[in-house]
Amino acid sequence: xxxxxxxxxxxxxxxxxxxxxxxxxxxxxxxxxxxxxxxxxxxxxxxxxxxxxxxxxxxxxxxxxxxxxxxxxxxxxxxxxxxxxxxxxxxxxxxxxxxxxxxxxxxxxxxxxxxxxxxxxxxxxxxxxxxxxxxxxxxxxxxxxxxxxxxxxxxxxxxxxxxxxxxxxxxxxxxxxxxxxxxxxxxxxxxxxxxxxxxxxxxxxxxxxxxxxxxxxxxxxxxxxxxxxxxxxxxxxxxxxxxxxxxxxxxxxxxxxxxxxxxxxxxxxxxxxxxxxxxxxxxxxxxxxxxxxxxxxxxxxxxxxxxxxxxxxxxxxxxxxxxxxxxxxxx
Ligand code: NAP
Ligand code: F7E
Numbered sequence: 001x002x003x004x005x006x007x008x009x010x011x012x013x014x015x016x017x018x019x020x021x022x023x024x025x026x027x028x029x030x031x032x033x034x035x036x037x038x039x040x041x042x043x044x045x046x047x048x049x050x051x052x053x054x055x056x057x058x059x060x061x062x063x064x065x066x067x068x069x070x071x072x073x074x075x076x077x078x079x080x081x082x083x084x085x086x087x088x089x090x091x092x093x094x095x096x097x098x099x100x101x102x103x104x105x106x107x108x109x110x111x112x113x114x115x116x117x118x119x120x121x122x123x124x125x126x127x128x129x130x131x132x133x134x135x136x137x138x139x140x141x142x143x144x145x146x147x148x149x150x151x152x153x154x155x156x157x158x159x160x161x162x163x164x165x166x167x168x169x170x171x172x173x174x175x176x177x178x179x180x181x182x183x184x185x186x187x188x189x190x191x192x193x194x195x196x197x198x199x200x201x202x203x204x205x206x207x208x209x210x211x212x213x214x215x216x217x218x219x220x221x222x223x224x225x226x227x228x229x230x231x232x233x234x235x236x237x238x239x240x241x242x243x244x245x246x247x248x249x250x251x252x253x254x255x256x257x258x259x260x261x262x263x264x265x266x267x268x269x270x271x272x273x274x275x276x277x278x279x280x281x282x283x284x285x286x287x288x289x290x291x292x293x294x295x296x297x298x299x300x301x302x303x304x305x306x307x308x309x310x311x312x313x314x315x316x317x318x319x320x321x322x323x324x325x326x327x328x329x330x331x
Pocket of ligand 2 (some may be wrong): 086087088089112124127128129178179180181189191192194211212213214216217218219253278279280283284
């Protein structure tokens, strides 16, 4: 058992609970920065059965003083910055908030460490969205960036400021360039979960159609549970560095959707409607990662196929929707 302390921002999101569980299983004391919200946001931690094991610290990424306080309270050996406005489509509606949280506020985290805890190892949640209009068929750590959304632009700042603090001040600061990763804990606004939730509702008779935007877009989708392991591995290395984390397989939204419908013996074409409302002002048409460096240096490899991932997501949504419908009957 490690006896180490970790501080995670974004503890209530998709990745936070998977990472927290991994660290708790390794014997870490896990602190989670939690932003004040009007309604409950701990359902994912409860689903993994770990809500009671996290030491919560109130704070917000945009409030530098709250990060200093969190660092002083948690005294972390490792700091994982997962907090973000992470929905790409929303970044055109809230570009300044996205720039502040996903970009500038990364410096709040780094400054808190530089000034108060320079020995702490830092992980920054960078993203394949930085590749945007791709400059190479398979994207790796050397591929030039060309972001296509305010989200991608903001994340690029977060990425480079992490590299800069490593090079300027010798912080052990690593940036994981993670391609899309999904799970039953994925937010409902993202396309995989929107699809698996709709498939469950259609199968159980509470929804008639599924409306999507650009189904020709291609993504390199992996399982979040596999990807948080890569985050941890990055902070166990002697030297901080940047790594692409991906499966090396790309699939259209259309084919991902077909897998979900087939899982419950339905035909996608009977239910799918294309709705221009879901098209984006600028699209990232295709992403395909090359995780060779992570494989060679971290010994990391994805373990979950897209079929397994989508099947597990549909099964989880079938259980949730069935429980919801049952509750309506008994209410
Ligand atoms: P997510 O589900 O959207 O979770 C985002 C988390 O950030 C939530 O816990 C949210 O808290 C928190 N947050 C938002 N604004 C905040 C603020 N101002 N102060 C403090 N906390 C704040 O995202 P995810 O899928 O877990 O992704 C984790 C990180 O990896 C994000 O930085 C994302 O941009 C990045 N990333 C994700 C993927 C992917 O495919 N999932 C790929 C590459 C990179 P509330 O719950 O209270 O809103
Ligand atoms: O869209 C297309 C959409 O919203 C995937 C975030 O975690 O991964 C995620 O960003 C694709 C896009 O994820 C709908 O146009 C079609 O081409 O699931 P998404 P994303 O934008 O790739 C990256 C790596 C991150 O870093 C982000 O934080 O699907 N698409 N129809 C649709 N997308 C949505 N959401 N809804 C639709 O109806």
